[in-house]
Amino acid sequence: MSYWFLVSLPPLVVALAYGRAPFFAWYGAGLVWLALLAWLAGWSVQVTIGALLLLTIVGAVFGVPGIRRGLVTAGIFRAFRKALPSMSQTEKDALEAGTVWWEGQLFSGKPDWNTLLAYPAPRLTPEEQRFLDVETSELCRLTRDWECTQAQDMPEAVWRYIRDNGFLGMIIPTEYGGKGFSAFAHSQVITKLSTRSSAPAVTVMVPNSLGPAELLLHYGTPEQKKHYLPRLARGQEIPAFALTSPWAGSDAASIPDAGVVCMGVHNGREVLGMRVSFDKRYITLAPVCTVFGLAFRLFDPDRLLGDVEDLGITCALVPHDHPGVNIGRRHLPLNAVWMNGPIRGTDVFMPLEFIIGGPQMAGQGWRMLMECLAAGRSISLPGSNTGMLKMTARAVGAYSRVRYQFKTAVGKFEGVEEALTRIGANAYLCDAARVMTAGAIDLGERPSVVSAIVKYHVTERARQCRRHNARRQHRQRTTRKPHPQRLSDQ
Numbered sequence: 001m002s003y004w005f006l007v008s009l010p011p012l013v014v015a016l017a018y019g020r021a022p023f024f025a026w027y028g029a030g031l032v033w034l035a036l037l038a039w040l041a042g043w044s045v046q047v048t049i050g051a052l053l054l055l056t057i058v059g060a061v062f063g064v065p066g067i068r069r070g071l072v073t074a075g076i077f078r079a080f081r082k083a084l085p086s087m088s089q090t091e092k093d094a095l096e097a098g099t100v101w102w103e104g105q106l107f108s109g110k111p112d113w114n115t116l117l118a119y120p121a122p123r124l125t126p127e128e129q130r131f132l133d134v135e136t137s138e139l140c141r142l143t144r145d146w147e148c149t150q151a152q153d154m155p156e157a158v159w160r161y162i163r164d165n166g167f168l169g170m171i172i173p174t175e176y177g178g179k180g181f182s183a184f185a186h187s188q189v190i191t192k193l194s195t196r197s198s199a200p201a202v203t204v205m206v207p208n209s210l211g212p213a214e215l216l217l218h219y220g221t222p223e224q225k226k227h228y229l230p231r232l233a234r235g236q237e238i239p240a241f242a243l244t245s246p247w248a249g250s251d252a253a254s255i256p257d258a259g260v261v262c263m264g265v266h267n268g269r270e271v272l273g274m275r276v277s278f279d280k281r282y283i284t285l286a287p288v289c290t291v292f293g294l295a296f297r298l299f300d301p302d303r304l305l306g307d308v309e310d311l312g313i314t315c316a317l318v319p320h321d322h323p324g325v326n327i328g329r330r331h332l333p334l335n336a337v338w339m340n341g342p343i344r345g346t347d348v349f350m351p352l353e354f355i356i357g358g359p360q361m362a363g364q365g366w367r368m369l370m371e372c373l374a375a376g377r378s379i380s381l382p383g384s385n386t387g388m389l390k391m392t393a394r395a396v397g398a399y400s401r402v403r404y405q406f407k408t409a410v411g412k413f414e415g416v417e418e419a420l421t422r423i424g425a426n427a428y429l430c431d432a433a434r435v436m437t438a439g440a441i442d443l444g445e446r447p448s449v450v451s452a453i454v455k456y457h458v459t460e461r462a463r464q465c466r467r468h469n470a471r472r473q474h475r476q477r478t479t480r481k482p483h484p485q486r487l488s489d490q
Helices: 002-007 009-018 023-041 045-063 065-083 089-096 103-108 113-118 126-133 135-142 145-151 156-164 183-194 198-210 212-219 222-234 365-402 414-442 448-479 484-489
Strands: 239-242 258-266 269-284 291-299 310-319 340-351
Touching: 002 009, 002 023, 009 023, 023 045, 045 065, 103 448, 126 135, 126 183, 135 156, 135 183, 145 198, 156 198, 183 198, 183 365, 183 414, 198 212, 198 239, 198 269, 198 365, 212 222, 212 239, 212 291, 212 310, 212 365, 239 269, 258 340, 269 291, 310 365, 365 414, 365 448, 414 448
Parallel strands: 239 291, 258 291
Antiparallel strands: 258 269, 269 340, 291 310
């Protein structure tokens, strides 16, 4: 009898786990089960009391928070601290930057879906909708992706249209001459442009998400905002942001570019500034920029600014024609149409006023980047890749209906249907993720964690869909029969 009672233990455990029973439910069920087992097995009173007492002690150790933290958790944490590497200040800043939105509930394992559904769905204002329907549609019409690829640049008419119609100042408030658009509107524009060509999409999204304008809006001094924001909104200035180096990309905290606080000459007078050496690579819009943001590590060995020698990562705004700045020859990564190139400089002297936010923001660049790049991650790459996904779904789906093999549309073949299903599903999924994160920004959040997750997964799913399309094209090329006319020409 006791044997069969032992068999009941696994189903009991599964039932408690499936019902997500609290600890005290587990403890109570354990006591009852153990008492019944002792009775059925005929244990002595002493053995029964001992077993129940042992279970009670175990329950107290794990069930009482004070006892658990002192006897169990503290030892586990000490072991992990010894095994894990120490955390740098930049890593701490990255973890603490931004805000935790509804995704915190999701990762807790107990999300309140009603909370998510209660958030207002992103909506375009009439002005944003008109810009999307008129100006954005016209820019799509002006752009010929094949022509841009052949020339490795957009036509001057396209460049002029982008500058004259405020595409570079969508996120800049109206008081500075910008559009003052929401993050959702910005995302909608990038998504639509990406369905036509990556060249205008990248050209527009970088100044509005990853460029100096975002940093100036949040951290710039009144003088910096007054000078640069109207010029950026009018397209008079074309911005870039120099972060990536040959030795550090995504791990921005490892950038080797450095500057030293010192005295120097600027505009004919001696001022306190910094002498910076930098070597940046793959900087979007670098060949055509007129001003660029620069990220570097700043040191103060003579303690001219305070008692700290290693101030940390700093962001400065530098004119492209500043003495010592060298805009190198344009890159052509993967034959990309958009402008991309290096920015270099050796011992370039800059006044402290070049620091975004002024001298008091020296060393605060890492936190600035972590908080502001969240917006860029939530909009730029999710928007551009979702647009390409939608275009892929439309083009591949249409072609699969008109392309026939064996008197049957190839879209009806099971292997092609499977790929089409993945492409369509990923397009819907990525579009939903894009809208959700853009909406979070408009609600005042800075979703540093969820934006990074969305950036990765949308990019990866877009890559997978393009791979499906490439495989389809390869199969078509290998199965296509030679045309009789082509044979005769040979």
